[in-house]
Amino acid sequence: MSLILSIDTSTKVCSVALHQDGNLLAISELFAEKSHSGMLTTLCENVVNHGGFSLNQLDAIAVAKGPGSYTGLRIGVSTAKGFCFALDKPLISVNTLEAMALQVKNFYDESHLLCPMIDARRMEVYCQIIDNQMNTISETEAKIIDEDSFSDIFEQKKIVFFGDGAAKCQEKITHKNAIFLKTDITPSAKTVGVLATNSFEKSLFENVVTFEPFYLKDFVGTQPKKA
Structure with missing residues (x-):
């Protein structure tokens, strides 16, 4: 038996899902730009509650590790690690x-x-x-x-x-x-949770302290304009 909360913030979509034994119980997705940092923790709590459980009942936290948006991945991984530390739960990472x-x-x-x-x-x-x-x-x-x-x-x-x-x-x-494909396919926690269930069954967990997002390449910021 496994109850897994999954997070995907790899792109502009902020996606959170709850799976029990690989079956989707609840999901919430925001397609608004820059919604990750302000809404992610609330979405996680709401999804778990809507699924009929409490955070303490979770067996693991899963996160899409990347590749993707540098800022989005950082927010998603930081939030997932925060839940792991607070709840003493294992961390699972999934390739976006x-x-x-x-x-x-x-x-x-x-x-x-x-x-x-x-x-x-x-x-x-x-x-x-x-x-x-x-x-x-x-x-x-x-x-x-x-x-x-x-x-x-x-x-x-x-x-x-x-x-x-x-x-x-x-x-x-x-x-x-x-x-x-003409259909838009965006990263989603609904499939992160399925792959995370497979990892959970094999006890493939990350080190919560040292785990970092899979950035794939170095962050390149926007250069400030010269006066």
Whole structure:
């Protein structure tokens, strides 16, 4: 038996979900910009209460570790670690891209590969190639997209691209085996909780003290304008 609170703040979406043995009990998602820091703790408490439980009854806290927004990931991980310390519960981390792939995997057979993409500015995206059995084909990376991207894989498989980084890649990736979903697929705690349940069953926990988000690349701030 497992009761897991999951948090995903990898992008502009602030998502919190409660799962019992992998089954979704409650979820709350805000699509407003900059809602993470002000609303996340309240969303967590409300989701647990709406699911019919108290925070002390949780078995673990799960968080989408990234890649994604530097600020969003920092807020999500800090909040998750705060709950772990306060409640003395284990911490589970989930790759954001893998959780995105889980949302669409059942719609495609083995002739298709899945490529979730998160926008990383200009023609760069955070991406990963996964098959419909959730096996990793290529590791998570920050990739600059050009006309030759994924050309070796296209010779063998069709690739389904989705996420907020996919749209800008359509003009570069024009191979006949490239499929771009028209439906918006955003990171969500509803699938973070499913993957976290698998990790819980295997006792795959993070060190709450030392765990850091999976930023993938260094933060680059906006340079101040010269007077």
